[in-house]
Amino acid sequence: MEIPYLLLQSVIIPVVAAPFLAVVGRKLKKNSGWVVSAILVYTTFLLILAAVNIWGANSRIEEEYAWSTSVLDLRFGLLADGLSLPVALVASLVCAACAAFSVPYMQHRIEQLYGEEARGMYSVYYSLFLLFPSGLVGVVLSTSLIELYLFVEMALVPAFLMIDLFGYADRHRIALMYFVWNHLGAALFLVGVVLAFSGNGSFQISDLGRISGTSVAFWACLLILVGWLIKMAVFGFHVWIRYAHGNTPTAIAPIIATIVGLGNYVLVRLFAEPHAPLRDTFTLFSLPLAVWAIVTMIYGALLTFSQDDIKLLYACSTISQTAYSLLGIATLTSLGVSGGIFYFLSHTLGKCILFLTAGAVFVQTGTRDMKEMGGLARKMPLTAVLCILGSMILSAIPPLSGFQAEWILFTGVFSYGLQNTLTLLLAVIGVLATFLSLVYSFWPAVRIFFGQLPQSMEKVKEAKLSMTIPLIIITSISLIIGLYPELLTRFLNSVL
Numbered sequence: 001m002e003i004p005y006l007l008l009q010s011v012i013i014p015v016v017a018a019p020f021l022a023v024v025g026r027k028l029k030k031n032s033g034w035v036v037s038a039i040l041v042y043t044t045f046l047l048i049l050a051a052v053n054i055w056g057a058n059s060r061i062e063e064e065y066a067w068s069t070s071v072l073d074l075r076f077g078l079l080a081d082g083l084s085l086p087v088a089l090v091a092s093l094v095c096a097a098c099a100a101f102s103v104p105y106m107q108h109r110i111e112q113l114y115g116e117e118a119r120g121m122y123s124v125y126y127s128l129f130l131l132f133p134s135g136l137v138g139v140v141l142s143t144s145l146i147e148l149y150l151f152v153e154m155a156l157v158p159a160f161l162m163i164d165l166f167g168y169a170d171r172h173r174i175a176l177m178y179f180v181w182n183h184l185g186a187a188l189f190l191v192g193v194v195l196a197f198s199g200n201g202s203f204q205i206s207d208l209g210r211i212s213g214t215s216v217a218f219w220a221c222l223l224i225l226v227g228w229l230i231k232m233a234v235f236g237f238h239v240w241i242r243y244a245h246g247n248t249p250t251a252i253a254p255i256i257a258t259i260v261g262l263g264n265y266v267l268v269r270l271f272a273e274p275h276a277p278l279r280d281t282f283t284l285f286s287l288p289l290a291v292w293a294i295v296t297m298i299y300g301a302l303l304t305f306s307q308d309d310i311k312l313l314y315a316c317s318t319i320s321q322t323a324y325s326l327l328g329i330a331t332l333t334s335l336g337v338s339g340g341i342f343y344f345l346s347h348t349l350g351k352c353i354l355f356l357t358a359g360a361v362f363v364q365t366g367t368r369d370m371k372e373m374g375g376l377a378r379k380m381p382l383t384a385v386l387c388i389l390g391s392m393i394l395s396a397i398p399p400l401s402g403f404q405a406e407w408i409l410f411t412g413v414f415s416y417g418l419q420n421t422l423t424l425l426l427a428v429i430g431v432l433a434t435f436l437s438l439v440y441s442f443w444p445a446v447r448i449f450f451g452q453l454p455q456s457m458e459k460v461k462e463a464k465l466s467m468t469i470p471l472i473i474i475t476s477i478s479l480i481i482g483l484y485p486e487l488l489t490r491f492l493n494s495v496l
Helices: 006-057 084-114 120-129 131-141 145-166 171-200 205-211 215-231 239-247 250-272 279-305 310-331 334-365 381-394 401-417 421-449 465-483 486-493
Strands: 061-068 074-080
Touching: 006 061, 006 074, 006 084, 006 120, 006 131, 006 486, 074 084, 074 131, 074 145, 084 120, 084 131, 084 145, 084 250, 084 334, 084 465, 084 486, 120 131, 120 145, 131 145, 131 250, 145 171, 145 205, 145 250, 171 205, 171 215, 171 239, 205 215, 205 250, 215 250, 215 279, 239 250, 239 310, 250 279, 250 310, 250 334, 279 310, 279 421, 310 334, 310 401, 310 421, 334 381, 334 401, 334 465, 334 486, 381 401, 381 421, 381 465, 401 421, 401 465, 465 486
Parallel strands: none
Antiparallel strands: 061 074
């Protein structure tokens, strides 16, 4: 039986279900998480079904719905092709894993903050949570720039409220910091979108090519680029991420990491894919962006080394890791762009594993300070194995997906590097920077799980299965992609 409106359902169902969770969440309490998980398993299944259809027919799926045709000819369109579908699918998988992980984790956090009788906070958390998958998948599938902007804002609002209501440290100030920086990025993106509209009279991504070669194209491209670089926390715009990403509830930290990396997809869709409407204009920014990516890779790595808080460490590593994809995209080579998206998806899976293992460790030990840990592999062996496997993904160690992603990425980077001495130097520095990621990926695993077990942690137990099973699934997906990279590259190569 053919399921109608695959793409629309994958975006709309979580939004429609959010008010329902707001009502019943008070009675269901932590079990609301299982309802959300079931919803996201279904929407993920829809995207898998779309992927099967695209794979078999080597085509694309488009859906378009009337929005407002009286004034601006606004159309609500969704596109699943070899570029957008893998990104949407990974984003949906990460949200589903985080929903299941939330069941024990958010019970612990809500009781810690508001007491055991705060049933209403479950309604708030899970109804807000459902806006994430809709926002992320909506951004990826959008065919209209104004539609894309609205989905970006849909993901921003729940992230702000989650940090403010359920975060750590000075969560109210940090939530405001997150909102201001990310809204600034979104606002610059919107200005660029309006500027492009003034030049071509359309918000459709496919119509951006009408302004190619004009001064409007340059300024629109610059504003959109800077807006997304802010949201990607590249060097100079990175100040917010250490605080916001490190102090958000750990159950949604992987989703925040996905939002940060999502800029890579948007830049490719608008500027870097072979038939991107403003590719010629984006070429002007190629070299500066490559230099910026290298600086961010190294600075992010050095910042990561200075952290003793496990969550802050993984938050800072996101700065460096996201820049790898940006470097590949800046080359504008087929392998560089394809490797950049591959690396973004692999990093998203790996960072999901690492953040959630950090959350499991925190729930079981009551601390995030690695100076107070050691030898926990004896008490939490499964969590230790998952943390090591997540570190292997980020360090590009085979047979996991990180190795294939980094291999393709740097093949493209060196193709770009052969242009002249400066680009070759950038390529060499980029490869050398990978050794830093190898160190900072495994360093926390060694400090947490090996060495002498502190006496205060003798009673620590393994994390609950509801925390570890989602991570096993995510790890298995990374392993499958690492062993059979064509499952991903066949999609990407059809577009890139």
